[in-house]
Amino acid sequence: MTTAHQAPGETRPGGRTARTRRAVLAALSAELAEHGFAALTMERVAQRSGVHLATLYRRWRSTDKLVCELLTELSGDVPLPDTGTLPGDLRALARAIGRFYGDARTRGLIEAVVAAAARDPQAATALRDFFDERLELAGALVRRAVARGELPADTDPKAVLSALGAPFSYRILIARRPVDPGLAESTATAVLAAAEAGAYTTGAAGTGGGAADGGAPGRAD
Amino acid sequence: MTTAHQAPGETRPGGRTARTRRAVLAALSAELAEHGFAALTMERVAQRSGVHLATLYRRWRSTDKLVCELLTELSGDVPLPDTGTLPGDLRALARAIGRFYGDARTRGLIEAVVAAAARDPQAATALRDFFDERLELAGALVRRAVARGELPADTDPKAVLSALGAPFSYRILIARRPVDPGLAESTATAVLAAAEAGAYTTGAAGTGGGAADGGAPGRAD
């Protein structure tokens, strides 16, 4: 040990690194919102952020990885409602999801991540984990409703919530039309009726829309 | 006009053209099923099909266009059920959709088309039209139910059917888990309950999950 200071080989989380990171992610987000994933290039992000192209490749290696980091960055956005009743909670959450998908920034990001996930396994994992985590958190909403006796006891929270989210991603990725307010209302109403009817219970009709793992007893045909 | 034969500049639909087309699409489908969109390259399709790389670029220009042609080729696969009752029809259709998405070939294709649509407007249009057409066809199922008095008169067929399809695409593209039989059962039960409750009527709660065009009166906030 001479007069060595920082252990060589360690990462350095300090000022400049964080600054360029912010600049890059901001530029990426803006690019996605304005020109979409179609026009996304490392080159463009480099120019817009003022960070050199080589640096981008060094730290992120590809646009897929870049986009995937922006997704994980975007946590804690959609706030969980607690209105006291299940219909109120579902409506509020559906509207929040509608706004989330309605924003050009997040819309472009979702599209980009799904496209990235088709090619990059790491992006696929990030995508799955992101929504898994949100479903887990939002599960509290359903558990409260079960505790209040508004839903069957064996209702699967993740099934309910993925049913609430599915129409929005369908609208964006498949139908490719704008997310209008009516979709939120319709979806909230639909999921409420379905949940009350016991469509998302673990025992009866099926394992439901979200929890995939458990071995379902039925057959495929 | 010497002894000219075929009008010069016309397309030639005959034997060889069609044969290479089939070979290419078959190779593409196999590649998607085996290695997924991640590993899809013009190079690979060329080698597998035995068609020269330059020919692929000449006729399709990119993998996006290629994939998009395979989608339009895949018409008339999911058969429409007619069991006589709405619950029966919904279950049967949900199972058919489940099998459709369960197949590695179509699963890879869907993923590929969605990824392609994120970059190529033509692929986006093809994707939208494909599902739009199927929704339109399957609408008959809902209209029959309305005629039998099983559903409210102003039920929007497309809303019902996109609600039936959404959970599957969500499972594949977002949740990224296998499509199990339970999902079909759960979805059929859920959509039935929601439709009976009037969640997909044009008047009441919202315009619904599928027909996006009509001006919805509500606001986003």
Place this chain on the structure above:
DNA sequence: AGATTAACGCGAGCAACTTCGCGTTAGTTG
């Protein structure tokens, strides 16, 4: 059958994307 030409095979060329080596800047620590 024979003439005509769209579609294909082939390899070389072009362009875009990605990586590498080196000098410089600016956090970090004693």
Place this chain on the structure above:
DNA sequence: CAACTAACGCGAAGTTGCTCGCGTTAATCT
């Protein structure tokens, strides 16, 4: 504040993907 080095900027080299021109094959029509 002085030494140290991770992270960055920069331009050049390397790689991959895509296009072009030319000769060949095989549909199509009289």
